[in-house]
Amino acid sequence: xxxxxxxxxxxxxxxxxxxxxxxxxxxxxxxxxxxxxxxxxxxxxxxxxxxxxxxxxxxxxxxxxxxxxxxxxxxxxxxxxxxxxxxxxxxxxxxxxxxxxxxxxxxxxxxxxxxxxxxxxxxxxxxxxxxxxxxxxxxxxxxxxxxxxxxxxxxxxxxxxxxxxxxxxxxxxxxxxxxxxxxxxxxxxxxxxxxxxxxxxxxxxxxxxxxxx
Numbered sequence: 001x002x003x004x005x006x007x008x009x010x011x012x013x014x015x016x017x018x019x020x021x022x023x024x025x026x027x028x029x030x031x032x033x034x035x036x037x038x039x040x041x042x043x044x045x046x047x048x049x050x051x052x053x054x055x056x057x058x059x060x061x062x063x064x065x066x067x068x069x070x071x072x073x074x075x076x077x078x079x080x081x082x083x084x085x086x087x088x089x090x091x092x093x094x095x096x097x098x099x100x101x102x103x104x105x106x107x108x109x110x111x112x113x114x115x116x117x118x119x120x121x122x123x124x125x126x127x128x129x130x131x132x133x134x135x136x137x138x139x140x141x142x143x144x145x146x147x148x149x150x151x152x153x154x155x156x157x158x159x160x161x162x163x164x165x166x167x168x169x170x171x172x173x174x175x176x177x178x179x180x181x182x183x184x185x186x187x188x189x190x191x192x193x194x195x196x197x198x199x200x201x202x203x204x205x206x207x208x209x210x211x212x213x
């Protein structure tokens with residue numbers, strides 16, 4: 001079984017679409033959805049329950065802590081960590097099930113596209129695909145998945161406020177073969193709206209540089 005773990009905080013605007021995409025992607029595949037909610041004051045928990053997800057309250061509003069808590073509660077053999085505003089493609093869970101039959105594969109993620117017409121964001125997604133092929137590094141909005149037993153052996157996500165996803169994928173790569181699946185997940189471009197794609201992308205590169213140093 002695949003357990004889809006979604007950390008949330010006030011995701012009512014996007015969560016329904018995310019959960020509907022999971023249902024469509026999980027037809028004929030045994031799966032569960034665990035929504036780890038950090039005190040939303042909007043209908044996020046109600047929406048999650050209405051779609052059949054198990055809602056787990058979190059005392060901390062931190063993605064790493066929420067995902068670790070969800071992993072503790074999950075019953076699946078494979079864990080898929082998904083953002084509350086990211087849509088899985090059709091047959092995504094079946095594709096994960098297929099690649100994980102190869103015991104050499106320890107995990108991976110999906111290629112990513114944004115729900116935006118920005119040429120810059122299309123370029124960044126293409127570069128992310130190259131990065132994944134060359135290094136096996138993934139970000140959280142790509143839908144990282146891993147064998148549950150290995151996740152617990154690795155100690156889960158580090159207690160980081162940023163780059164817990166990149167840190168985890170770098171450690172995962174050392175454990176065995178990782179794969180990038182297609183078609184792409186579709187991630188919301190909302191975080192680029194305040195500063196715009198160029199300034200946000202530049203800030204992302206600067207923060208990543210600091211992290212890698």
